[in-house]
Amino acid sequence: MLEWTGERFLPWVEDATIAYEHLHRYAFASQFVEGKRVLDLATGEGYGASLLARRATSVMGIDLDEDTIRHASDKYDQANLHFMVGALTHVPLPASRGFDVIVCFEAIEHIEEHEPLLEELKRVLVNDGLLILSTPNKVVYTDETGFENPFHVKELDFESFSQLLDRNFKNTWLLGQHLYTNSNIWPVPAEPIKAERNISEFLIDKTSEFTLAETDRRTPRYLIALATDGSTDFNPRESVLVDVSDQFTQQTNKEAKRTDLLHEKALADLRDQLDASQKFVRSQEEALASRADQVRSQEKELATRADHALQLGQQIDQLCLERDRLTKDLNRTREELEIIKDGLGWKVLSRVRALKETLLPADSRRRRIYDHRLRRRD
Numbered sequence: 001m002l003e004w005t006g007e008r009f010l011p012w013v014e015d016a017t018i019a020y021e022h023l024h025r026y027a028f029a030s031q032f033v034e035g036k037r038v039l040d041l042a043t044g045e046g047y048g049a050s051l052l053a054r055r056a057t058s059v060m061g062i063d064l065d066e067d068t069i070r071h072a073s074d075k076y077d078q079a080n081l082h083f084m085v086g087a088l089t090h091v092p093l094p095a096s097r098g099f100d101v102i103v104c105f106e107a108i109e110h111i112e113e114h115e116p117l118l119e120e121l122k123r124v125l126v127n128d129g130l131l132i133l134s135t136p137n138k139v140v141y142t143d144e145t146g147f148e149n150p151f152h153v154k155e156l157d158f159e160s161f162s163q164l165l166d167r168n169f170k171n172t173w174l175l176g177q178h179l180y181t182n183s184n185i186w187p188v189p190a191e192p193i194k195a196e197r198n199i200s201e202f203l204i205d206k207t208s209e210f211t212l213a214e215t216d217r218r219t220p221r222y223l224i225a226l227a228t229d230g231s232t233d234f235n236p237r238e239s240v241l242v243d244v245s246d247q248f249t250q251q252t253n254k255e256a257k258r259t260d261l262l263h264e265k266a267l268a269d270l271r272d273q274l275d276a277s278q279k280f281v282r283s284q285e286e287a288l289a290s291r292a293d294q295v296r297s298q299e300k301e302l303a304t305r306a307d308h309a310l311q312l313g314q315q316i317d318q319l320c321l322e323r324d325r326l327t328k329d330l331n332r333t334r335e336e337l338e339i340i341k342d343g344l345g346w347k348v349l350s351r352v353r354a355l356k357e358t359l360l361p362a363d364s365r366r367r368r369i370y371d372h373r374l375r376r377r378d
Contacts, residue, residue, distance in 0.1 A: 016247035036100035042107035046072025128230020169227035176220020
């Protein structure tokens, strides 16, 4: 069995909407507790039990958390108000301590055992006693929003909540609760609050423009049930909670101002970022312009070098032609020199031989002549 120990409302929280929802439920229940013995099951911090104790004969607040009960006992010191530790499905009291009214707000969705919870509530409720029970409407609270409350174990919609109550009580009344923006018109000076006071209610809706709504299209975020096996004389009339401190509007204005400040800061940051970006862009543009000048200068230099290279190429071609011409002239000169050299050498050689012949002895000359003739004969 899973018992609830978390998600408690504290009266000093800043969120006005949560305060409206919780306080309104206890204010609504207080009209049924005059002179009654009351049990506030899952009492939490104890503020609700304290409100009920202003009208009830006695109030017992029960919660599972020991520290919470200790805090409630210390803070709400009222003679007709007591607190004790206990579980939802195991109220630590005998049936003889029957209660005329049991209040159990926003607790049933925190456990799986719904039937055992109602059996336990009926055990400590007098036969004609009144149970006032509330729970989030699963369709509006979870299905339509997509929000999954991690503390909720088993949520109920209108049909399942109604069937659960009908199985356990002879008479049931179901009401819905939702926080709607409203405008109040009242007598001035204000009259004392009377239960019989009639209130004219008008509904408006907005599509493209605000118009009066012909039918009640309100959808309950929370379901509140009154159940009893006794009299059907209960008249659970519609109830309105008015915040005379106007916290919701003040919080909305504060949030709007905070949002405006955040937007202004964000806008200022964006302006600073834009200025920085523009400066960066300008510096990049200047760098690009300087680079473009460098590129143009390099292009001019390259063009000049290309012209020089062309001229050098032309000069080289001319030099090559000149080299070829000179090479041809040189080769021709060499040939001529060879011819000349060959001609001169033969003449010189013939003269040297003739001179040697004249200088050799006669026998040697004869032998040479003889050898020469033999060679010619062969």
